[in-house]
Amino acid sequence: MPAIRNQVRELRAARNITQQELADQVGVTRQTVIAIEQDKYSPSLETAFKVALVLGVSLEQCFQYDPKGKR
Amino acid sequence: MASLSYREKTLYASLVIELVVYLPYFFLHGQNSVGKVAGMIAAIILLQILAQGVIAAVTGNRITDERDRLIELRGYRVGYFTFASLMALGLAALWFHASVLHNMNMEHHNLGLHFLSVFFGMLVIADITRTVAQLIAYRRAL
Numbered sequence: 001m002p003a004i005r006n007q008v009r010e011l012r013a014a015r016n017i018t019q020q021e022l023a024d025q026v027g028v029t030r031q032t033v034i035a036i037e038q039d040k041y042s043p044s045l046e047t048a049f050k051v052a053l054v055l056g057v058s059l060e061q062c063f064q065y066d067p068k069g070k071r
Numbered sequence: 072m073a074s075l076s077y078r079e080k081t082l083y084a085s086l087v088i089e090l091v092v093y094l095p096y097f098f099l100h101g102q103n104s105v106g107k108v109a110g111m112i113a114a115i116i117l118l119q120i121l122a123q124g125v126i127a128a129v130t131g132n133r134i135t136d137e138r139d140r141l142i143e144l145r146g147y148r149v150g151y152f153t154f155a156s157l158m159a160l161g162l163a164a165l166w167f168h169a170s171v172l173h174n175m176n177m178e179h180h181n182l183g184l185h186f187l188s189v190f191f192g193m194l195v196i197a198d199i200t201r202t203v204a205q206l207i208a209y210r211r212a213l
Contacts, residue, residue, distance in 0.1 A: 028136040031076045031209070035138065040211070044137050 002039045003069035006062055009037040011055045026050045077126070077133045078142075079209050084122040086202045088115060093195045105184065108191055142208040150201030157193040 012022055019037075023030045028047060035041035036051070043051065052062040075083070092114050096107075127133060 027134070028138070029076045029078075029132070029134060031074075031079070032136050032138045041138055047137060 002042070003066055004042040005039060005064050005066060005069070006036060007064075008033070008051060008055070008062060011057060011062060012037075015055065017055075022051070022054060025054045076135075076139070076209075077130045078135055078139045079206070080126050080130060081123055082202055082206050082209075084126055085119065086199070086206065088118045088122060089195070089199050089202065092118065093199070096195065097192065105187070108187070142205050145208050146201045146205035149204035150197045153200040154193055154197035157196060161189060161193065 008022075012019070019033045020030050023033045026033070026047060027050065028043075032041065032043070032047075036043055048063050049059060052059045055062060092111055096111055
């Protein structure tokens with residue numbers, strides 16, 4: 001399991017936001033949103049805050065840190 | 072191509088151009104000349120400008136983000152490591168030929184061009200490695 005996991009896919013689907021719309025609002029590429037959702041990329045703190053802000057949740061609801069996870 | 076980001080498209084174009092222009096260089100190694108190397112560099116620059124222009128024109132969303140920059144840095148790190156390793160290997164081979172085998176004919180008239188060719192070849196391999204490393208990073212976890 002990765003050290004930083006997220007619920008971006010679930011939160012985005014619940015709000016009927018497409019990956020492209022989320023990417024545009026956060027200011028990243030759609031490929032980066034895909035990588036975040038697949039736990040292939042841990043975003044910077046600034047991007048993580050922006051994602052949480054766009055999805056209307058707190059950072060902790062969106063991203064979780066597992067100290068035993070693989071970095 | 073639609074699922075690729077702008078940076079990925081430019082990287083694939085760069086890789087194709089590098090392979091198309093540089094591969095003959097390796098296969099025609101014995102017939103290299105300064106003019107051929109200069110022509111190759113000019114061809115690379117012109118083709119890159121053309122390809123990047125076409126990609127920029129057909130790609131609507133040209134934004135790059137933090138992940139692109141991280142992947143670029145990773146590519147440069149791999150490319151630098153490749154170049155440094157090849158340089159170390161090349162110098163070791165040179166030392167081996169000159170000191171151990173004693174068959175280094177420094178008077179050979181093509182020696183300068185030979186060294187230039189080998190050095191250019193190392194740069195080419197490092198550049199291709201850098202591009203491939205970035206493309207792999209886009210497909211795998213970062």
